[in-house]
Amino acid sequence: MDKTVKYYMAPLESVTTWIYRQAHAKIYGRLDKYFIPFLEPHEKRDFKTRELQEILPEHNENIYAVPQILTNRSEGFIKLAKALKDWGYEEINLNLGCPSKTVVTKGKGSGFLAKPEELERFLTEIFDALSGEVKISVKTRIGKENPEEFPALLELFNKYPMEELIIHPRVQKDGYGNVPRLELYELAEKQSVNPLCYNGDLYTREQIRNFAERFPGTERLMFGRGFLRDPGLLYNEGKDSKDIFEKFWAFHDLVYEGYQERNMGDRNVLFKMKELWSYQVYQFSEPERLFKTFKKMQDCNEYEQMIRNLRR
Ligand SMILES: Cc1cc2nc3c(=O)[nH]c(=O)nc-3n(C[C@H](O)[C@H](O)[C@H](O)COP(=O)(O)O)c2cc1C
Missing domain, CATH: 1.10.167 (Regulator of G-protein Signalling 4; domain 2)
Structure with a gap:
């Protein structure tokens, strides 16, 4: 493990539960951040039971946990972010990556990326309302249909003071197929004013090393399926x-x-x-x-x- 790099656990709905996060931290040592799978703002009630279990402060003790919100409505985001702040969370993450059809057809997750004007209004409203209250980070794909959407999105993201921008360099249409489009991550490395975190398809230490060789400037890495396949991914090096x-x-x-x-x-x-x-x-x-x-x-x-x- 490179001491200058920060390592994060990705949010995977129903898989990286609080039980999984806590067990991982206990056995393999604490990572820098653990992202909580997405929550959605609800009109009538605060949280579903499953959501509540995930965000209870006692279930996230001793780790730096970041709740994630999936929505395209700024009022819902702001209200929920404030509630989470009152629960003690310092940072809130916005989901602009979810590729699932039901989410995307409602214009949320990576579906929101196809509506740049609405996205700009949304981002302006949440950053205006929450700056100085909680840190906001964004987890995004590089577009909905086509990677060529990304340069304009990056320009948009550059207008906001994000805690960090986490990039999974696939478009929604890729699902989890194709390969991450590293050339667009490279563009972000050159042009993003926000700190970047890379996420996608790092399953082995060799892949992590190769990535670090190509992108020596990357100081934040997020792992999802890599930890699921091998929870000791960052621990096992040199162990018998x-x-x-x-x-x-x-x-x-x-x-x-x-x-x-x-x-x-x-x-x-x-x-x-x-x-x-x-x-x-x-x-x-x-x-x-x-x-x-x-x-x-x-x-x-x-x-x-x-x-x-x-x-x-
Ligand atoms: C079963 C499953 C559930 C996921 N749930 C979420 C989620 O709640 N929020 C989110 O931002 N990404 C979610 N993702 C995406 C992952 O966080 C991550 O971006 C993706 O798996 C790519 O990273 P990896 O190659 O390291 O796994 C999910 C992915 C999978 C496979």
Whole structure:
């Protein structure tokens, strides 16, 4: 790990839950920031139960957690950001990256990128209302349809004093396909007035090293699926395999026990763990076959038996 670089955990809805974040910090050491998967402003009530669990201060103790908001309405953003500030959060992140169809068709997430005039009005309103109150960072894709949208978006972002601009250099249409368009990240490195954080497809230490060689100026990196595949991504370097696997299983147990203690029922615990294993299998041989076995599981007894076998 490069001591001059700040490392962040990306928000992954329903996966990087507070239980996951806390377990990761406890076993692998504290990262610089943990982004909480998106919250949406609600007209009638403050928070859904799931959202509340994620932002309760006691669930984010000892880590620097950043709540993220997904909306295209400035009043909703401002109200929710102020409420989160009262809960003790110093920084709020705006989601301009979510590629999901239901979100995009409502003009939110990466769908908002296709409406630059509305986006400008929105950004002006939130920065006017919140400057001096909370820090605002933005997590964005580089456009909706086409990477050529990005230079104009970058010019727009440059008008606002962001805590940082986190760039996942894909367009909405890419989903998670294609490869990150590093040439547009490079453009941002040259032209952004805001501090930048890179996010996208860094799964191995070799990929991190290659990225650092090409972009030695990048001082902030955010990892999502890289941590899910290998929670020790930043820890394991130079460690022996015994240590690596001991840590991994200690982490696994903390997450599994964390979900069980929530009394969410066997089925839900199993669902959560299967979702995690869809990434974690890549540390083992024959990952696809292993995942198929996980997918077939019906209850936690079967799951625990499987874990005992894997640990041997
Ligand atoms: C299952 C899943 C859920 C996600 N949820 C969110 C979210 O709530 N907010 C957000 O900004 N990005 C979300 N993302 C995107 C990730 O934060 C990240 O930008 C993306 O996975 C690319 O980074 P990576 O290659 O390091 O995983 C999600 C991605 C996945 C696969």
